[in-house]
Amino acid sequence: MSLRILFMRFGIAAAGGALMALAATTPAAAGDDREDHGRHERLVKGEVTARSGLILRSAPNRGGAVIRVAPYGETVEIFCQTQGQSVDGNRLWYLLTDGTWAWGSARYIDTWKTPRWC
Known part of the structure; x- marks a missing residue:
């Protein structure tokens, strides 16, 4: 050959x-949004309550690399929650789906309802 x-x-x-x-x-x-619709039903909305902004990280702890800072009042979408490093007595962290898939401490996010577990 x-x-x-x-x-x-x-x-x-x-x-x-x-x-x-x-x-x-x-x-x-186009027109077949069943799979996408299911994904959005699992997301929970929340609002950032940290006055100086919330540091979003690559892992659910303070040692994770900083991905970005979410400003006070920003509405975020939460995919799931897990336990991580305690922040002011709160061990819950939320995985946010803002395009970066970053973790934010639940201590500084008020949610509309409780996110599912990761």
């Missing part, structure tokens, strides 16, 4: 694999 044919077969296989991966990550067709 020539090197040219081998490269052509490899390219076709790689392109096919890329298309399969893309199809697996592409959202549902």
Whole structure:
């Protein structure tokens, strides 16, 4: 088998694999929002109560890397809750879905209802 044919077969296989991966990550067709709707039903809204802003971290503890600071009064979406490092006696941390998937201490977030456990 020539090197040219081998490269052509490899390219076709790689392109096919890329298309399969893309199809697996592409959202549902327009008008079919059942899966997306279910995701939003699981989210809980909350409001940041830390006057100087809430530091959002990469882990549910004060040692996690700082992702960003959520300003006072910002409405956040909470995916789930877990126990982590205590902040002023509160061990709960919320995983926020603001595009960064960062953790915020529940001590400084008032929720509309109780988030599910992670």
